[in-house]
């Protein structure tokens with residue numbers, strides 16, 4: 001049997017990095033036990049990862065019997081990664097370290113009705129600011145991840161269709177790569193968030209979970225059998241367009257259909273619910289906040305009102321949570337996940353959404369399934385997708401660590 005030694009070594013290097021990401025810190029002996037390789041192989045792998053700067057030693061293991069082992073962990077300073085999230089109505093750009101911690105960030109509201117070229121050029125300008133920051137700090141820049149609210153051809157880096165922006169066939173990978181000189185990975189926003197959550201967040205140990213990304217729309221990242229599930233053409237997970245209440249008189253969705261789940265559970269449905277509470281009421285806390293801040297009714301403002309105890313704001317979140325719960329009950333029935341994780345712009349109201357979500361998943365899922373699932377907030381909430389964008393690059397380098405040059 002011919003074994004490709006280079007391939008085998010890369011697989012082992014990757015296993016070591018992923019193990020260290022999930023259980024940190026570890027000694028060489030502990031790593032050997034967990035991966036099931038002998039100690040001399042592990043020592044050689046460790047030397048290579050140290051030489052590439054991907055891991056570092058952080059001291060001795062005080063608890064170990066006999067000769068104390070040197071403890072190793074992923075080196076957060078292995079390099080910097082740029083994460084870019086093209087939201088529907090915002091652009092978020094971060095620089096993270098190799099453990100997904102944000103060290104620089106910019107955020108900009110944009111008009112989703114604006115020209116595609118204008119939105120892209122604003123995102124490129126922020127990305128170049130991020131590059132300049134990394135160069136100034138003399139950090140090794142490892143790549144750029146881009147998350148977008150639509151379906152993606154991941155191998156070509158092409159946005160296929162973003163219903164809430166009405167964009168089709170935009171070669172974003174090529175555009176961002178040309179402008180920054182970096183290796184670029186493009187991914188759907190919910191998929192990116194799922195990868196980030198699996199690498200650094202509350203889904204670290206999970207093999208079957210669903211990331212529900214809620215904002216202007218609702219996207220799903222299906223992480224099944226320990227892998228992101230992409231479907232035939234990479235377009236799986238469009239859970240927001242599940243026609244769960246498809247009646248001709250229901251709201252028209254941006255995708256052109258009526259009664260899509262997301263039209264009942266997205267941020268504009270929250271704002272509509274709140275508006276209905278406010279109509280015909282003279283004294284209302286949200287209206288007062290709008291006047292004080294000279295700001296329109298928004299998710300953020302409704303959250304502020306809820307935090308101040310406003311009953312209408314809390315009921316509006318609960319109404320959205322109820323609709324979310326119905327859709328999530330479907331997901332629980334179909335996929336039997338161990339976790340459903342809520343993130344994205346709407347998740348800032350998570351504590352007001354979760355009780356209604358749980359109540360409705362319990363009520364509407366098949367008997368026996370609800371007790372198996374935990375419904376959790378993302379570790380990164382509104383930043384889930386931009387940290388996920390950065391995690392795309394980190395995850396791909398952990399899969400193929402030989403791509404990172406020796407120091």
Ligand SMILES: [Zn+2]
Pocket residue numbers: 240241253254255256257260
């Ligand atoms: Zn739709």
